[in-house]
Amino acid sequence: MLVSEVQQGDPIRVSVIDDDPMICQAMSLILTDYSSGRIHVVSTSTDGTTAVERAGSEHPDVVLMDIAMPGMDGIEATRMLRTLSPAPHVLILTSLSPSNTVERAIEAGAEGFVSKTDAPEEIIRRVLGVCEGTPQFNTASQRQLIGDLTAQRPQSRRDEARALLDSPPEREREAVVLAAEGYTNAEIASRMFISERTAKAHLSSASDKLSMGRVQMARLVERADIPARL
Template identity: 35%
Template sequence: MTTVLIVDDQPLHRLGLRILLESVPETQVAGEAGSGSEAVRRTAELHPDVVLMDIRMPGMDGIEATRRIVASGNRSRVLVLTTFDLDEYAHAALRAGASGFLLKDARPEELLGGIRAVAAGDAIISPGLTRRLLDAYAQHLPRATREDGDAKLETLTEREREILLAIAHGWTNPEIAERLHLSESTVKTHVGRVLAKVGARDRVQAVIFAYDIGLTYPNPAWPAG
């Protein structure tokens, strides 16, 4: 059973999401919130598995709410619902720590599948799509503290740096295994260690980390050899 907190400033939207989530046995609505500040408070109270987060709300928006939920150390994962697939606000939410985003007009099965994936610890958008988001908004984004990123990078072995760079290129585990001549189980182990060392909650956040520290750039080419 996956518990979900619905966050949207429109009561009708919340009702529609509640009806959908309660129509399937594997999800349970833990509660609702109509603003970012209420979302932060309710997440701390209810500890839902997934927070369905609207972005554009009066007062505290979904980006700041996401940032505060993630910073609190709460294990709840944030799934952003947005109107546009390349919405700069959705991108900012990813950088704030969201585990992914879906369009508000996504099909019901897509939304339910996304909730299951996020609850299981996966990101529901591919690292490749995150790369395109980074490329689209690179000139508008603040960079993370380089010193902090460099310190984390230094904890990686040479092989783990290769894995991080492969993740940043949007490669899947089977693709990494094939190109680096490793078994998929070995790749999975390396990926887990990389995420832990750089402090990334999932592969999407690892892509953003690699971009922030200058390990990869918009539209990169994999080094020859």
């Protein structure tokens, strides 16, 4: 899976998707006014179908995606966006986190959440962070995610996850494990004594082999119950 990468010095291209036009307008203003030119809003849409159609030509780096929308909801739209090449990073835009939202969003390929009530600086931080390869979860969804991942794992699921992780070569697998532990691309490069570009290449290659995004690979590592590196 080829993931959208922002060239140094270029503004991050963002699309905002929400069925409430006022939310689209508010988020666009925040992203424009508080990012010091680092973010450019390329479009807003009020439904998932339009968002997916426009993304194919607009090539956003990040999509802020509402969940509850008429027609195609945010989960399905996220799933379709992640099949594009390059695929945009998707942050779920929400004010609520129902019990199954985190699980469904991650399975669809989302890399984090942005609350509609977050401070402008926090919203900007999350957009910048996801472009650096770091999953973005607010406190409530992070607790829920940890609960999901630390739930009792059947032996068969653990063995299946370990078998899947054996498919990438050792160095790619090492990068995946470090990413699952929360290290940024730069930190992975430092710990593996490689360039940041090579670290990104390892993760991209592993993503292609596993047909998973970064957050999905992190969940795979958790299911495999691999001990943390010291």
